[in-house]
Amino acid sequence: MSIKKDYLRPIDFKTGRIDMNHGAGGRAAAQLIEELFARAFENPALREGNDGAVLPAPPPGHRLVMATDAHVISPLFFPGGDIGALSVHGTVNDVAMMGAQPLYLAASFILEEGYPLADLKRLVDSMAAAAREAGVAIVTGDTKVVEQGKGDGVFISTTGVGWLPPGRRIAGDQAQPGDVVLVSGTIGEHGVAVLSLRESLEFETAITSDTAALNGLTAAMLAAVPEGSVRVLRDPTRGGLATTLNEITRQSGVGITLDEAAIPVLPQVEAACELLGLDPLYVANEGKLVAVCAPDVADTLLATMREHPNGHAAARIGVVTEDPHRFVQMTTRFGGRRVVDWLSGEQLPRIC
Amino acid sequence: MSIKKDYLRPIDFKTGRIDMNHGAGGRAAAQLIEELFARAFENPALREGNDGAVLPAPPPGHRLVMATDAHVISPLFFPGGDIGALSVHGTVNDVAMMGAQPLYLAASFILEEGYPLADLKRLVDSMAAAAREAGVAIVTGDTKVVEQGKGDGVFISTTGVGWLPPGRRIAGDQAQPGDVVLVSGTIGEHGVAVLSLRESLEFETAITSDTAALNGLTAAMLAAVPEGSVRVLRDPTRGGLATTLNEITRQSGVGITLDEAAIPVLPQVEAACELLGLDPLYVANEGKLVAVCAPDVADTLLATMREHPNGHAAARIGVVTEDPHRFVQMTTRFGGRRVVDWLSGEQLPRIC
Numbered sequence: 025m026s027i028k029k030d031y032l033r034p035i036d037f038k039t040g041r042i043d044m045n046h047g048a049g050g051r052a053a054a055q056l057i058e059e060l061f062a063r064a065f066e067n068p069a070l071r072e073g074n075d076g077a078v079l080p081a082p083p084p085g086h087r088l089v090m091a092t093d094a095h096v097i098s099p100l101f102f103p104g105g106d107i108g109a110l111s112v113h114g115t116v117n118d119v120a121m122m123g124a125q126p127l128y129l130a131a132s133f134i135l136e137e138g139y140p141l142a143d144l145k146r147l148v149d150s151m152a153a154a155a156r157e158a159g160v161a162i163v164t165g166d167t168k169v170v171e172q173g174k175g176d177g178v179f180i181s182t183t184g185v186g187w188l189p190p191g192r193r194i195a196g197d198q199a200q201p202g203d204v205v206l207v208s209g210t211i212g213e214h215g216v217a218v219l220s221l222r223e224s225l226e227f228e229t230a231i232t233s234d235t236a237a238l239n240g241l242t243a244a245m246l247a248a249v250p251e252g253s254v255r256v257l258r259d260p261t262r263g264g265l266a267t268t269l270n271e272i273t274r275q276s277g278v279g280i281t282l283d284e285a286a287i288p289v290l291p292q293v294e295a296a297c298e299l300l301g302l303d304p305l306y307v308a309n310e311g312k313l314v315a316v317c318a319p320d321v322a323d324t325l326l327a328t329m330r331e332h333p334n335g336h337a338a339a340r341i342g343v344v345t346e347d348p349h350r351f352v353q354m355t356t357r358f359g360g361r362r363v364v365d366w367l368s369g370e371q372l373p374r375i376c
Numbered sequence: 377m378s379i380k381k382d383y384l385r386p387i388d389f390k391t392g393r394i395d396m397n398h399g400a401g402g403r404a405a406a407q408l409i410e411e412l413f414a415r416a417f418e419n420p421a422l423r424e425g426n427d428g429a430v431l432p433a434p435p436p437g438h439r440l441v442m443a444t445d446a447h448v449i450s451p452l453f454f455p456g457g458d459i460g461a462l463s464v465h466g467t468v469n470d471v472a473m474m475g476a477q478p479l480y481l482a483a484s485f486i487l488e489e490g491y492p493l494a495d496l497k498r499l500v501d502s503m504a505a506a507a508r509e510a511g512v513a514i515v516t517g518d519t520k521v522v523e524q525g526k527g528d529g530v531f532i533s534t535t536g537v538g539w540l541p542p543g544r545r546i547a548g549d550q551a552q553p554g555d556v557v558l559v560s561g562t563i564g565e566h567g568v569a570v571l572s573l574r575e576s577l578e579f580e581t582a583i584t585s586d587t588a589a590l591n592g593l594t595a596a597m598l599a600a601v602p603e604g605s606v607r608v609l610r611d612p613t614r615g616g617l618a619t620t621l622n623e624i625t626r627q628s629g630v631g632i633t634l635d636e637a638a639i640p641v642l643p644q645v646e647a648a649c650e651l652l653g654l655d656p657l658y659v660a661n662e663g664k665l666v667a668v669c670a671p672d673v674a675d676t677l678l679a680t681m682r683e684h685p686n687g688h689a690a691a692r693i694g695v696v697t698e699d700p701h702r703f704v705q706m707t708t709r710f711g712g713r714r715v716v717d718w719l720s721g722e723q724l725p726r727i728c
Contacts, residue, residue: 047448047726049614049660050719054623073627074547075470075610076443078540084436091428092482092535094520096399118427130444132533134486166533168446170726176526181484181518183444183535188430195426258427262401271406275425308401367402374399374522 035059040141047135047169060145061165064152069128069163077163079128079185086187091118094181098374100147103217104232105310107180108151113237113310114261114376115184116158120239121257121313123194123246124186129155131182132166136175147178158237160184191251196275198255204322205280205342206315208241208335209234210288211265215307215372216296223300229292236311241334248328249321256316259309261376263367266305268314269342269352270366279347282354282364286341306367308375316344387411392493399487399521412497413517416504421480421515429515431480431537438539443470446533450726452499455569456584457662459532460503465589465662466613466728467536468510472591473609473665475546475598476538481507483534484518488527499530510589512536543603548627550607556674557632557694558667560593560687561586562640563617567659567724568648575652581644588663593686600680601673608668611661613728615719618657620666621694621704622718631699634706634716638693658719660727668696 035055045052062070069077082088095111105113112129119126131151135144155162214233220226242257256276260268265287269280289304297304311334317325322340329335352364387407397404414422421429434440447463457465464481471478483503487496507514566585572578594609608628612620617639621632641656649656663686669677674692681687704716 044725047614048719048724050619052720053614054718072547072549073623074474076441076474076476076536078474078547079440079442081437081439081542082434085433087433088431088440088480088537089428090431090480090482090516090535090537092484092516092533093518094484094486094533096486096520096522098526122426122428122430124428128440128442130442130535132444132446132535134446134448134531134533164442164444166445168448168726170448170528170531173525174450174528176522179486179522179531181444181446181486181533181535183442183482183484183533184428185440185442185537190433195424195430197424262399262405267402271425366406367400368404372400373396374520 035141037141037145042135042137042139042141042169044137044169047167053167056167060148064148065162067161067163079163082187085190089119089122089124089186089188091115092181092183093118094179095376096179096374097376098176099221100177102221102233103230105235106147106150107178108147109154110235110310110376111180111182112151112154112158113235115182116160116237116239117259119184119186120242121259122188123192124188125243126160126184126186126239129160129162129182129184130164131162131180134175134179135167135169136177137169137172139177158239194254194257196256196272199272199276199278199316199344200255201278201344201346202319203255203316203344204319204340205344206317206326207339207341208313208329209337210290211309211312212289212293212297212304212307214310215375216293218375219300219372220296227292227296231292231296234309234311236334238311238313238334241332244332245325245328249325253318253321254315257313259313261308261310264306264308266364267367272316273350273352277350279345279350280342280352281345282342284354284356286339288337288339305364308372310376387493389493389497394487394489394491394493394521396489396521399519405519408519412500416500417514419513419515431515434539437542441471441474441476441538441540443467444533444535445470446531447728448531448726449728450528451573452529454573454585455582457587458499458502459530460499461506462587462662462728463532463534464503464506464510465587467534468512468589468591469611471536471538472594473611474540475544476540477595478512478536478538478591481512481514481534481536482516483514483532486527486531487519487521488529489521489524491529510591546606546609548608548610548624551624551628551630551668551696552607553630553696553698554671555607555668555696556671556692557696558669558678559691559693560665560681561689562642563661563664564641564645564649564656564659566662567727568645570727571652571724572648579644579648583644583648586661586663588686590663590665590686593684596684597677597680601677605670605673606667609665611665613660613662616658616660618716619719624668625702625704629702631697631702632694632704633697634694636706636708638691640689640691657716660724662728
């Protein structure tokens with residue numbers, strides 16, 4: 025059912041640019057969907073070309089998990105990734121953090137008039153590759169175009185769904201005093217990579233974003249220990265590790281005590297943060313997770329994480345405590361103790 | 377688990393404005409979510425405050441339907457609605473057009489720095505009211521902020537899911553020669569209402585957008601006739617009735633012949649279109665649907681539609697024909713015949 029024969033010329037992905045017609049719902053929009061999005065994301069639901077996607081029934085008793093993220097990162101291409109891959113990883117990870125296996129994504133694009141089609145194609149191809157790698161299908165989408173100066177190149181909102189097995193509950197309010205806090209690897213790379221590019225800084229050792237889909241890692245973790253022993257999973261994106269841990273203490277009504285020396289940070293990230301006046305604890309990650317687990321499974325869970333490519337530098341970084349103030353505190357390298365508060369200002373705008 | 381006690385002042389919804397901190401994932405973002413979004417959209421899944429929502433398992437054998445829409449309409453408030461209500465209706469309708477009952481929405485907001493919080497609150501309250509009226513819950517969301525001049529007030533992407541009963545197939549490729557084409561009411565109001573406002577035109581009789589959720593109407597229609605006799609449901613939004621019918625003829629490999637005299641258009645819309653140089657066939661609707669059905673159920677379906685508030689002006693407007701060219705043709709009021717082509721330019725930018 026190609027519409028190509030209706031057109032004199034295929035889309036010019038070398039020198040062409042987005043114009044208002046690409047968002048008008050007529051012929052140009054249909055052509056863009058067919059020659060770019062449907063081709064890159066190729067799957068049966070999308071091929072149907074309806075207003076929505078029909079997807080298989082879940083296994084009996086499985087609940088639905090749904091998560092959404094708008095992506096407005098600037099610049100659109102950064103060391104280690106781009107907004108296309110990021111928009112898949114961000115939402116896949118949100119579904120995975122609920123303990124579900126992400127399966128399907130919806131993607132909506134807000135494009136700025138004049139944006140080069142060659143760059144759009146690069147982003148969409150990257151998005152398709154990220155989805156394939158994560159094992160999810162982009163099954164439905166929408167494209168809108170805004171006038172030059174009313175957007176910023178490309179914004180992508182993605183929504184993910186997946187199935188949650190019966191009886192599983194992994195949530196921010198499940199942490200209990202005595203539980204152990206693990207992190208899946210070194211923190212701060214994503215934010216530092218993006219900011220370095222913005223500030224045109226170069227470091228001796230390149231810093232690349234850690235953007236990655238974590239559903240493979242979470243599946244391995246959940247298979248390794250008894251149901252119920254993983255209490256919380258969360259990816260420390262905007263606001264960084266510090267903000268994520270404060271969300272957990274607030275939701276669970278507990279405290280957390282961190283061991284600063286145990287928190288893994290690459291030396292070049294530490295150096296860059298010093299130069300940029302940033303605290304790695306507040307810098308966004310896009311391929312890391314925090315796990316709170318029962319103390320008796322911590323060793324098994326940590327070993328499982330370290331065996332996975334996305335968890336090879338996993339570490340035990342703290343414990344959950346009883347604390348009516350719900351503080352996150354940290355034992356510093358020098359043996360002192362300080363409160364690690366929420367991010368209160370804007371450390372890094374448009375980081376995801 | 378209020379975080380209000382952590383703040384000196386509640387958000388100023390009278391004179392305050394969006395600033396970059398509201399998108400940073402820290403304290404200000406959490407406060408905006410708690411005091412605006414969570415309060416307006418109030419439901420158990422959202423109250424949990426996790427990265428995603430956990431939703432009940434579907435009835436056995438039911439498949440998942442998923443649809444998404446980005447909304448970039450300008451201006452944000454228009455006669456008969458606003459971007460908040462529109463963003464609910466648009467996605468609810470896409471799910472309903474697949475024959476599913478929409479149940480849950482995810483919403484992602486891209487806000488421009490400096491946007492008045494009072495206006496944002498109005499939009500969000502309108503969105504919440506539209507969701508309540510449509511019987512759907514906004515269960516998860518995301519908020520990002522871009523610098524002044526990098527957005528245009530508010531963009532809202534919504535994704536909807538619902539359950540599709542076993543055996544039901546309603547899709548653009550199901551139209552068969554001999555089928556009847558129905559429309560649920562007068563066409564063109566939404567586009568004309570928005571454009572009139574943009575052009576500061578005033579008409580003797582006010583024209584308001586038809587924006588509405590159609591899931592009640594589709595449920596009534598599907599309950600009234602045997603499974604399989606409703607072949608296609610589609611809402612003629614961007615590109616209007618003409619473009620929607622062309623999509624159907626392309627997908628189904630058929631032709632459609634319309635009867636111009638039977639297509640309902642309000643006289644004031646007709647007059648406005650003449651003045652504005654628009655053809656109502658190409659003007660966007662946001663509360664209308666096209667149904668293609670088996671000929672033997674057409675009368676029953678039409679009567680059912682006319683009994684529903686959103687279908688009181690429903691009409692039989694054409695028939696499906698055999699046509700290898702897949703043309704939409706129209707018998708004009710003067711007895712002539714012309715091809716009704718796809719929308720090929722940009723008739724109305726940023727209409728939804």
